[in-house]
Amino acid sequence: MDLVVSIAIGIIIAATPLVFAAIGELVVEKAGVLNLGVEGMMIIGAISGFAVTIETGSFLAGVIAAILCGALMALLFAFMTQTLLANQVATGLALTLFGLGLAALIGQAYSGKSAPPFPKLAVPGLSDIPVLGRLLFSHDLLVYISFALVIGVAWFLSRTREGLIVRAIGENHDAAHAIGYSVVGYRYAAIAFGGACAGLGGAYLSIVQTPLWVDNMTAGRGWIALALVVFAAWRPWRSLFGAYLFGGITIMQLHSQALGVQVEPQLLAMLPYLATILVLVIISYDRTRARLNAPASLGLTFYATT
């Protein structure tokens, strides 16, 4: 039983950065914008969070720095795609390449440095419940925030006026503009939010999971997050499920080796990516369903004609 709980905790740690990045990108795509630069924003969040934590000694400062830097990178993307009307796919890719390079550059000074371990919360009383206590109540603050974020986004998109406007813009930006909503304004806000979340996800990697910095430490998680949004059919709860599924496969691959399962480890390592492809196929196969879920204006450039 103990082992199962430990594995579950490992999965939670592996999944949380994906939850952050995916939920942020979900909002962005609901607004009709495809931001492929998630990897770049995540890694910038990772290095800025790490650097600030080392310099100031404060986790709070590090996390805030990561959120701000992620948002800044995203605003650059927003400026280029919403104001300068650049191609979204290419700009997102440029953001990823630039982000990776910039993070490596800044990270030069920090490789080999080490931050103190991130504190875990202990809810008095509840944390001591056998099994459930460890499983549900002894994580670090960011894990709980990730859940709160998913709940918040789900509620925002389905129950608030602003959320409805965001979705309307994502479905038909010309009509939304005609009604009088500021398409560009809402998109800027959504993109910034996406960047903040991606930055937070990156910071989780460098501050919580392994308090170390290394080049390319996101190792493709930004791309996985993008896949997760599609996997989730743009629904917040499903993106949470997807992140945990993916994190689960990654962790189980390691555990099964230690348990002596006789499978080639590199083949096991392929599983998450193959699984993502499979899921993507299943989700997209039903053309009607897929069209109902994907924001109709996703990826299209908006140019106000009035």
Add this chain to the structure above:
Amino acid sequence: MLRIEPRKEPSRLILYATPFIAVALTILSGFVLFSILDKDPVQATLLIFFKPLTSLYSISEMIVKATPLILIGVGLALCFQANVWNIGAEGQFTMGAICGGAVALALHGVPGFWVLPLVCAAGIAGGMIWAAIPALLRTRFNTNEILTSLMLVYVATLTLNVLMHGALRDPQGHNFPESKLFHDAATLPILISDTRAHIGFVFALLFVVLGWILLRWHVIGFQIKVSGQAPRAARYAGFSSDRVVWFSLLVSGALAGLAGIFEAAGPVGQLVPALPVGYGFTAIIVAFLGRLHPVGVLLAGLLLALTYIGGEGAQIAMKLPAATTQVFQGMLLFYLLAMDIFVNYRIRMRRAAAASGSAAQ
């Protein structure tokens, strides 16, 4: 006040000028960057952009570096013009290297002029098969090709690793994860003696020309362009969008696979786990910088190869961090995309309506 107005038709002047402006802006930003890093900006810029042109060896290395970039870039230019976003060229590159390499290893020691073409054909096939997967998934299952082709990159890299530790490993290699060195019949002939510049470059030039001809004069090239720019019009005209997707992905997969086997059979001379170095992703920048035009891709490929070689030289000579080159490339793409707007839109000054109204009176 400033207004953005669409042009009647895209400005060709701006279209061809912006890549140069983007390069200039990048160099300027480089100056700022180097100053921040406390490195001599003039020396760094000279090292990155000019030094590689001063010796035959570094020019030959530029050619070595540019060959895969141009090959993949031409294929991607085709794809992107059709609005097919093949982000997985890196995986197709790797698969091409694996398939071609496997044939080369299977024929190890066998002489004959037919060995090399067969090896290259296998490489092309490998790349095409790998690109066929996202093509199939998009046309049959409506799955986004960006994500599928990208996931396949990771699968391809891991497959290479598995083979390097097992089936394709050199039995005399003390169990190192490397393949045997390819024998002479399976190694690319060298263009410039005492360098690594191989005939792959000639093929790159060939495909630039072929790509240009295809896009300009062949009907499929026309279909590609229309499908990309005006998908509805393409449908009304009866162009099969599936056919365009298949064609562009298979061609870019073939070219990427060819680039892969060229790398393995040329400069490296064997299969190693570190063979995929990111050409598939850099080629995306090359395609955009070249304005998705094959000749532009050629120039852009040479330019980016120059910055790779120069950046490495700067790393050795000035201790400039290796990541600088990547930052440069990202900035280059950013500047280019930022100026894209001027191709299709113009900035106009609009006076307030009242003033022009009163003037009319």
Add this chain to the structure above:
Amino acid sequence: MNSFKKLGIAGAALALSIGYAAAAGKVKVGFVYVGPIGDHGWSYQHHQGLLAVKKAFGDKVSTTYVEKVSEGPDAERVIRQLAQQGHNIIFTTSFGFMNPTIKVAKRFPNVKFEHATGFKRAKNVATYNGRFYEGRYIAGMIAGKMTKTNTLGYIASFPIPEVIMGINATYLGAKSVNPNIKLKIIWVSTWFDPGKEADAAKALTDQGADVLFQHTDSPAPMKHAEQKGIWAVGQASDMKTFGPNVQLTSLVDNWAPYYVRRVKAVMDGTWKSVDVWEGLKTGMLQLSAWNKKIPADVVKAAEKLRDDIASGKFHPFTGPLKKQDGTLFLKPGERISDKALSSMNFYVQGVVGKLPK
């Protein structure tokens, strides 16, 4: 190109070549690293060797290093650049540089090359490596005594002989004092990925391992061990700063004396291509300070082992030893040959799990 630009370029070229010429007369030593010098592991230790060379010879040498050189198509160019820039001896510090080194060495017969962990030599190419397995045997013995759960965790990178012999040596060392020992191994398929190494460390501790070994380069497993309060053995460099309470010892790659020796040979003109595989005997491998909490009798046994191995009295791979499949590969009293050791591709009997391809 206008004349100002031409002048500028000529001036820069001149300045650069003057810079190179000024270095003539000194011995130029080049180093090619596969990772960053900040990795606190493999490349970091090689860089300490470079610093030692600088210290030992001062003005008589000039050193250049290039870090993060990938083992693919770019390696050959980097090595060749160093050779073309007039370096007299170049150290290429990863096995993936083997073929590029040989190729460049052919073109530059007057430049000396030293390739770490490789097996191809030439008139101007020497190879060198450390007998890290010696240290692993001793560390395994200590682990066997210190473990309470009888489970050791091993984070392994790639199934190459060097890593496999390390696993086997660890197991044999632990088994020699603790017949109930179990070794759990996770292959992470990377030399340096702190996230993955930390995940693997966690998986191993979740499954009951209370001593961690690693053949990967980052301090992430050591950090995890410190957090969890379980023992760990450091790799390549002294990782005490990351695990002040839990590091039993660390297997330190001490390249400095070898590098100084070889640079001196170039200076004296006595350099010859050799194949050097040294360990505790000459100090190429060092074991960092024992953890204070190790009981005195264990320390004594470890030090005796260390001295015996160093003097040649004891060899970690001495028969009778069986492979995992039961076949005998060392007769009683027989010591393994260097050749067999350097191509080891099997687990010894008792190690559980299949060796990945």
